[in-house]
Amino acid sequence: MPKTKVAIVGMGTVGSGVARLLLDHGDRTARHAGRVLWLEKAVVRDLSKARAAELPEGVLTDDLDEVLNDPEITVVAQLIGGLEPARTIMLQLLEAGKDIVTANKALLAEHGPELFERARELGRSIAFEASVAGGIPIITNISQCLSANQTLSLEGILNGTSNFIVTQMDVQGMAYEQAVRLAQEKGYAEADPTMDVDGTDAAQKLAILAHLAFGAHASWADIPRVGIDQLDPEDLRFARELGYRIKLLATAHLDDAGLELHVAPTLVRAGTPLAEVQDAFNAVRVVGDAVGPVFYHGLGAGQMPTASAVVADIIDTAVGRTRLTFQTLELFSPVGPPRVRLRAFDELPGRYYLRLHVDDSPGVLGKITGALGRHNVSIASVIQHEPDDRADRNTVPLVVMTHEAPEGAASGAADQIEALPEVVGNVVRLRVKV
Amino acid sequence: MPKTKVAIVGMGTVGSGVARLLLDHGDRTARHAGRVLWLEKAVVRDLSKARAAELPEGVLTDDLDEVLNDPEITVVAQLIGGLEPARTIMLQLLEAGKDIVTANKALLAEHGPELFERARELGRSIAFEASVAGGIPIITNISQCLSANQTLSLEGILNGTSNFIVTQMDVQGMAYEQAVRLAQEKGYAEADPTMDVDGTDAAQKLAILAHLAFGAHASWADIPRVGIDQLDPEDLRFARELGYRIKLLATAHLDDAGLELHVAPTLVRAGTPLAEVQDAFNAVRVVGDAVGPVFYHGLGAGQMPTASAVVADIIDTAVGRTRLTFQTLELFSPVGPPRVRLRAFDELPGRYYLRLHVDDSPGVLGKITGALGRHNVSIASVIQHEPDDRADRNTVPLVVMTHEAPEGAASGAADQIEALPEVVGNVVRLRVKV
Incomplete structure (x- = not known):
């Protein structure tokens, strides 16, 4: 059976979980990959730190060069969090000809375009199932299944x-x-x-x-x-x-x-x-x-659910599926304009929940409905409870559910309501899923 | 952009849906496949039958040979239901060098080993996402994502x-x-x-x-x-x-x-x-x-959800992912023994719901609990309602929920209960999800 040599960079919680799956369940990964996935190196910053995962002799190292300079290591799970040195290391790994698997969504969110472009130029791939929703394979489902x-x-x-x-x-x-x-x-x-x-x-x-x-x-x-x-x-x-x-x-x-x-x-x-x-x-x-x-x-998170996603990506990469998917992936693609216009927040439609505390006096509700009306926000329902005692004023909590209206209108109305002298404190405004 | 010529065999509900996605959304499928998926032929049994999908001139045919003999058609969605002629046609398509996409789970269930073995021998692939759970991509999720x-x-x-x-x-x-x-x-x-x-x-x-x-x-x-x-x-x-x-x-x-x-x-x-x-x-x-x-x-079913799964498979097949997955797929594989033993039904553990109608007379419940006890089935709860009127006897419905016990024991107890003279009609026994 052919063998693919794999390295892990970063042996935190997720890295240790990935090592465990590769070491303890080699039969399983080999069966799904049609090849042995061999954990060759695990790179850490500090060798003296205690680790949960037991690694075979010679696997643990604090020298990234042992990965970069070994052409037989073709797939690297880059599991360092944060932006730097994660970004620099990923670029080094790509330059050295490695295909990357990562769980670092912050890195992709900040430097995705740069990293993806470099990977494309170099004919390499970046797999990132573990970066969103942990154990839910939503990346593959959206980019492939649907x-x-x-x-x-x-x-x-x-x-x-x-x-x-x-x-x-x-x-x-x-x-x-x-x-x-x-x-x-x-x-x-x-x-x-x-x-x-x-x-x-x-x-x-x-x-x-x-x-x-x-x-x-x-x-x-x-x-x-x-x-x-x-x-x-x-x-x-x-x-x-x-x-x-x-x-x-x-x-x-x-x-x-x-x-x-x-x-x-x-x-x-x-x-x-x-x-x-x-x-x-x-x-x-x-x-x-x-x-x-x-x-x-x-x-959505946790050691083994995330490791499950990382190892699935390692298998996909070793088998060759990731390369095929990466070529047509609509992510950080420099080709062509975006296919959709992003709507401005103010114009977004929504239903709203407004909650405020008002003086327990006549006419207040009228002023509130007036402010909503001036912004064309119509009311679906109102709850007004018995008076509560807030500090020195006799106020009542009031909850208004609106019909659909643009964010801007709802926000304008809420500001106007908040400015009413009868309203105590802030107006809480939350969106309601339609 | 490269082009992959595709054929559909069987233009029923699902076939028409697949044609619609390929014809009306060619931009979309091309984007995801990195190639144009070109509907070259749609094979039907009866040309005179009215069809929902509007097909371009020259696509519709009742001659399967137009697909078999065209080496440029490399992917075929085989969407005929039932066992024959579906099986024979699939074998013909494989022999002619086509990769297959199918939604026919009955065919796979009956003739899967034969069809998969032939596909493997010929270096072809069979994709079957649409055969289970319609729009839920469970096949890819199990065989790839997890x-x-x-x-x-x-x-x-x-x-x-x-x-x-x-x-x-x-x-x-x-x-x-x-x-x-x-x-x-x-x-x-x-x-x-x-x-x-x-x-x-x-x-x-x-x-x-x-x-x-x-x-x-x-x-x-x-x-x-x-x-x-x-x-x-x-x-x-x-x-x-x-x-x-x-x-x-x-x-x-x-x-x-x-x-x-x-x-x-x-x-x-x-x-x-x-x-x-x-x-x-x-x-x-x-x-x-x-x-x-x-x-x-x-x-789980319906024209477009199923067509969605078929077209995802067509894309995967055209891109080359299916071939890679098919090689390591644990389905109808002739290699090696099964990895698990199938448990006999009688030994399966379960909780049970038993419902019966009994004569409204003293001592009946005792006989029932006795029968359960003799089979080591212990009772979790009992509901006995007010008498109902069933035909000429004054009976009461009785529901027993059991603790966990083997199927065989529960079944034996139910048979013994059903044989009691005080029990009217059948004993209904259902499993309870643990």
């Missing part, structure tokens, strides 16, 4: 950390800070969870998926995004009362006006599959013009 | 017709015959729906998936199967009362004792994803040892 379709929409819960935190807040009634700490204890959140909870991570993943599914040239930084870091438990409760759950939803919708892209905490109707995604799970719902809706659900 | 995993279990709602009928009975309270008629009107069921409703179709699909996921050499005819054709609305109601739904579930579970395979109406806990699969949708839940659980949900 390739007969024009994708019409894509909605995803793409950040497991955020979903875990929101689930704890929603189901267990935990405070935000407490839920973050639990996520950190369980290894779902970094010491600094900012990129997860502020929507950056989900926007980076959405940018990759939007490239693949729509041929959009979307930079993640241009995707409007709101995280869960400001989410108020009060809104989780009201959403529940209205028959919804709040999820950090990454949304892409195509229509004649162009492509709508955004990441935001969104009210999703309870009982629908996306609303019921719990804990660190991810889910993606894709609608194709031929296939209709397809729904995927799986673990 | 290839780093040992599959531990696979549970699927694989027959859209049955699921549609059961949904109508369960949600709308329709009678079985009425639901079958509605399924026929909507095009979900054939004029003779036997293969769908008696579990044959699901068993054929499960056999294919079990080959791929477990390396099992399972003939569909050996898979124990019960259909929905005997399902009593009374059991749908009791299941609901117990917090379950009844679904025609295809199950494969691997443990140290071997592989469990069966198709049966099964109680699935309400609120879990498989329980909530409605109408003609299909769903598959796969558990891999690395990736954990992955859940797929999509349209």
Whole structure:
């Protein structure tokens, strides 16, 4: 049986998982690849650091040159996080003739065009299934399995950390800070969870998926995004009362006006599959013009789900499938203009949930409906509860669900409402999944 | 741009859908394939029959030789149903050097080994994504995306017709015959729906998936199967009362004792994803040892979902991915023994739902629990309702949910219970998903 020599660069959690699959299950990978996948080298920065994975003698090294200068190593799983030295190492590996497998979506989001162009020039490939949605093979599904379709929409819960935190807040009634700490204890959140909870991570993943599914040239930084870091438990409760759950939803919708892209905490109707995604799970719902809706659900992160995606990519690369796919992949492609126009955020249609606290006095509701009316935002339903006691004022919480209106109009109305003297504090405005 | 000439054999519903995608969306398929997919011929039996798809001059023919003798046609979507002449035509196409795409799972289930062996000998490939679960790309997901995993279990709602009928009975309270008629009107069921409703179709699909996921050499005819054709609305109601739904579930579970395979109406806990699969949708839940659980949900049949899968296969075949996958595919492979032992049905563990009608007299429950006890089947819960009036006897319906026990034991106990003089009619016994 032929042999493909493989190296891993970066032996963190995912790298150790990949090593385990390659070392402990060589029969399995050989069966699927039709060749032995031989772990030749595992490159680390610090040899003295303790590691979970037991490696055979001679595999572990802190010298990248042992990979770069070994022409028999043809596939490298580049599993270093962050931007540098990950970027430089990936370029070095490409120059040295290696095909790359990576899980680093931040790197692709920032330097994808440069890396992909270089790979194309050099006749190499970059596989990146593990970079989005962990164990859900959404990259292969969009770029290969659903390739007969024009994708019409894509909605995803793409950040497991955020979903875990929101689930704890929603189901267990935990405070935000407490839920973050639990996520950190369980290894779902970094010491600094900012990129997860502020929507950056989900926007980076959405940018990759939007490239693949729509041929959009979307930079993640241009995707409007709101995280869960400001989410108020009060809104989780009201959403529940209205028959919804709040999820950090990454949304892409195509229509004649162009492509709508955004990441935001969104009210999703309870009982629908996306609303019921719990804990660190991810889910993606894709609608194709031929296939209709397809729904995927799986673990969004974690050592072995991510390693599963990396090793599938290693197999695909060793077999030769990745090279074939990479050639026609609509990702960071310099060829031709984008196939879709990105819609401006203000023009995006949406339904909205508005929650505010108002003085318990006559005429207030009239002023609020007036502000909405002036922006042509019509009201679908209103909940006004009994008075609560907020500090020194006698206020009542008020929730307004609107019919469909452009973001700009809803935002303008919300600003005007917030400026009313009878309104205490901020107006919370969340999107409602249509 | 290079061109691959494609032919369709069989212009029924799916064939017309495939033609539509190839003709109307040539830009799309060319983008994903990196080559033009050119529909050169569409072969039909009867030229005079009216067709939905508008074909360009010269494409439609009733002469298969126009495909067989044209060496430029390299990919053929063979979309004739049934066993013959489908089998003979597929062999002719392979001999003529064509790579095949098919949606005919019955043909694969019956003649897969012969067809695959011939394809291997001739250096050709057979792609069959459309043969299982319609729009859900489960074949590629198992054989490629999850290839780093040992599959531990696979549970699927694989027959859209049955699921549609059961949904109508369960949600709308329709009678079985009425639901079958509605399924026929909507095009979900054939004029003779036997293969769908008696579990044959699901068993054929499960056999294919079990080959791929477990390396099992399972003939569909050996898979124990019960259909929905005997399902009593009374059991749908009791299941609901117990917090379950009844679904025609295809199950494969691997443990140290071997592989469990069966198709049966099964109680699935309400609120879990498989329980909530409605109408003609299909769903598959796969558990891999690395990736954990992955859940797929999509349209199981219909013109365009199936055509989507066929065209994805045509693209994969034209690009060369199918050839690479086919070489290492664990399906109908003559190499080596099966990797798993198929467990005998009688030894399979399961929980059970037993429903019976008994005379409303003292001591009956004792006799029933006695019969269960003699077979070491322990009771988890019992529901006994108020008397109903069945014909001339005063009987009460009785539902027993058991703890886990082997099929053989549960079946033996049920037979003994059915033989009790106080039991009226049959004992209904259904599996409960653990």
